[in-house]
Amino acid sequence: MEFLTDPIKVVYDWLLELFLGWGWADWVAVLVIYLLGIVLFISAVMVLDILLVWVERKVVARFQDRLGPNRVGPFGLFQPFPDIIKLILKEDIIPEGADRVVFNLAPILSLASVIFLWAVVPLASRIYGVDLNVALLYIVAAGAIGTLSIIMAGWASNNKYALLGAYRMVANMISYEIPMVVALLIPTVIVGSMSFVAITEAQSDYWFVLVSPLGALIFLIAAIAELGRSPFDLNEGESEIVSGYHIEYSGMKFGLFYAGELLHAFTFGGFVAALFFGGWHGPWAQEYPLLGAFYFVVKAMIGYWVIMWVKYTVPRIRIDHMLAFNWKFLTPLAFILLMVTALTHRVLLDAPTWLYISGMFLSNVLLAWITVEVLRAQARRKRESVPPVMVGD
Amino acid sequence: MENPWIYLGLFLVVGTIIPIAAIVMSAILAPRKPNPIKMSTYECGMETVGDSWVQFKAQYYVFALAFLIFDVETVFLFPWALSLNVMPLFVAVEGIIFILILLAGLYYIWQKGMLDWV
Numbered sequence: 096m097e098f099l100t101d102p103i104k105v106v107y108d109w110l111l112e113l114f115l116g117w118g119w120a121d122w123v124a125v126l127v128i129y130l131l132g133i134v135l136f137i138s139a140v141m142v143l144d145i146l147l148v149w150v151e152r153k154v155v156a157r158f159q160d161r162l163g164p165n166r167v168g169p170f171g172l173f174q175p176f177p178d179i180i181k182l183i184l185k186e187d188i189i190p191e192g193a194d195r196v197v198f199n200l201a202p203i204l205s206l207a208s209v210i211f212l213w214a215v216v217p218l219a220s221r222i223y224g225v226d227l228n229v230a231l232l233y234i235v236a237a238g239a240i241g242t243l244s245i246i247m248a249g250w251a252s253n254n255k256y257a258l259l260g261a262y263r264m265v266a267n268m269i270s271y272e273i274p275m276v277v278a279l280l281i282p283t284v285i286v287g288s289m290s291f292v293a294i295t296e297a298q299s300d301y302w303f304v305l306v307s308p309l310g311a312l313i314f315l316i317a318a319i320a321e322l323g324r325s326p327f328d329l330n331e332g333e334s335e336i337v338s339g340y341h342i343e344y345s346g347m348k349f350g351l352f353y354a355g356e357l358l359h360a361f362t363f364g365g366f367v368a369a370l371f372f373g374g375w376h377g378p379w380a381q382e383y384p385l386l387g388a389f390y391f392v393v394k395a396m397i398g399y400w401v402i403m404w405v406k407y408t409v410p411r412i413r414i415d416h417m418l419a420f421n422w423k424f425l426t427p428l429a430f431i432l433l434m435v436t437a438l439t440h441r442v443l444l445d446a447p448t449w450l451y452i453s454g455m456f457l458s459n460v461l462l463a464w465i466t467v468e469v470l471r472a473q474a475r476r477k478r479e480s481v482p483p484v485m486v487g488d
Numbered sequence: 489m490e491n492p493w494i495y496l497g498l499f500l501v502v503g504t505i506i507p508i509a510a511i512v513m514s515a516i517l518a519p520r521k522p523n524p525i526k527m528s529t530y531e532c533g534m535e536t537v538g539d540s541w542v543q544f545k546a547q548y549y550v551f552a553l554a555f556l557i558f559d560v561e562t563v564f565l566f567p568w569a570l571s572l573n574v575m576p577l578f579v580a581v582e583g584i585i586f587i588l589i590l591l592a593g594l595y596y597i598w599q600k601g602m603l604d605w606v
Contacts, residue, residue, distance in 0.1 A: 126494075126498075129494070129495050129498050130498060130502070133495070133498055133499050133502045134502060137499075137502055137503060137506055141506065182514070183510075183513055183514045183517055183518065184514075184517055184518055184519075185514075185518060186518050186519050186520060186521065187514060187515065187518055187520070188522075188526055188527065189527075190527055190528065191524075191527045191528065199511070202507065202511070203504065203507040203508055203511065206506075206507040207500075207503050207504045207506075207507055210503035210506065210507075211499070211500060211503050214495075214496055214499040214500075214503075224495065224496075224499060225492035225495050225496050225499075226492060227492055227496070232566065262544075262545070262548055265548075266548050266551050266552075269551070269552065269555040270551060270554075270555060272555065272559065273555065273558045273559065273562065276559070276562045277562060277565075280562065280565060280566070280569045283566070283569040283570060284569045284572055287570060287571075287572065287573035287574070288570065289566065289570065346514055346518060347510055347511055347513070347514035347518075348511065348514075350510075351507050351510060351511070414605065415604075415605035418551065418603070418605055419603065419604075419605070422554065422594075422598070422603045423598060423603060426558065426594065427591060427594060430587050430590075430591055431591075433565075433587065434584045434587055434588075437569070437572055437580050437583060437584065438580055438581070438584060440572065441572055441577055441580040442577070444573065
């Protein structure tokens with residue numbers, strides 16, 4: 096019975112007893128248990144990644160009114176496995192003049208930076224990697240390694256299109272990091288701690304999306320742009336710049352980039368779920384962590400579904416529109432939202448819960464309404480200043 | 489867990505080894521038949537023309553500079569955000585004044601045309 100309420104502790108104690116019984120030193124036993132746990136966790140994440148390839152292909156097919164893979168197993172479920180085998184067996188072409196070390200390192204860092212993020216994600220009340228008290232800062236830092244790997248890939252490819260694509264992609268990603276970090280500050284303000292586990296635990300009474308819906312929206316938009324996915328994928332769109340920074344990659348290295356991108360998207364779906372939509376909370380999730388993990392995966396899948404939905408519905412945005420949208424709209428909006436949230440939160444700190452939730456929600460709605468009014472005034476002003484064209488002048 | 493950083497360090501090491509293992513597996517199993525046409529870089533099917541390391545457009549530097557300013561600002565804002573629950577109200581107002589000063593900087597570079605893509 097205790098296994099159901101606290102699985103990791105039970106397994107940890109049993110293994111520790113086993114190893115100490117074999118006569119190992121204390122620190123060796125703990126190290127081996129950590130290693131076993133880490134390998135198991137990362138393997139689970141990679142299996143999830145493989146499943147995500149199937150999910151992505153089926154969903155894109157349905158959005159485009161076709162069936163998707165359905166031959167290789169029931170509903171095409173085993174399709175990713177022949178994909179992986181094909182990618183491993185493909186020849187690995189390194190173009191002449193490419194910088195070998197950096198060329199090989201880029202896809203490794205790209206996937207590794209996403210795997211690093213899973214160390215701090217709380218899957219359930221008692222199932223998580225580590226409870227870092229600076230988890231949000233760690234997430235931003237580990238995500239930046241992914242940005243670094245893109246410029247490494249573009250530079251080392253010895254290909255001007257790869258380099259151009261990499262420049263634009265990195266300009267895009269660093270620009271959207273600002274509203275993303277500011278939107279990450281909003282749950283920090285509400286809870287008073289950067290720890291992911293603490294933020295998820297603080298949502299036991301009400302989800303933070305009720306308190307700050309605009310913050311959730313800004314985080315979602317900035318996360319989609321940070322992922323380099325459509326509609327912000329000018330840099331890897333096939334029709335524009337022929338795959339951008341990963342033109343010259345073939346075989347498993349391309350597979351690592353692709354799988355890394357899908358896993359990154361799912362991870363950000365998980366972040367949206369954990370930061371704003373209650374994470375692992377649900378009926379009976381507090382006593383049974385495995386049920387909490389199931390709720391978390393379901394919510395992360397829903398977040399991933401929304402990200403895919405946006406990807407396959409909206410057309411690509413031009414690079415100058417992308418950057419203008421960030422610097423002239425999202426960044427000021429995110430900072431103003433942070434100011435409003437901080438002030439409202441501090442003023443309503445000791446108020447009863449219903450007053451707190453409604454006060455924060457109303458402040459968000461007010462800010463959204465003001466933003467829409469400002470945009471409407473801008474659009475109206477621009478339209479009036481264009482003089483009518485006279486035909487025959 | 490007594491020391492979360494040891495766990496995190498091990499996580500980083502194992503997390504780096506797994507993609508390396510995938511690439512090593514590919515290096516062992518995949519064929520290797522180089523020929524000069526395959527090895528040349530891709531330029532939409534034509535022969536490559538000119539240097540492959542194109543000139544760096546100066547606008548990227550401007551965006552990186554703006555990013556740096558606001559990123560350092562957000563790093564300063566993290567301790568402020570953490571302390572809001574335990575500090576009196578004027579600390580929140582002070583942080584708001586800090587953000588307003590930097591938003592004035594954003595407005596300045598906006599009006600100067602530094603955020604346009606030329």
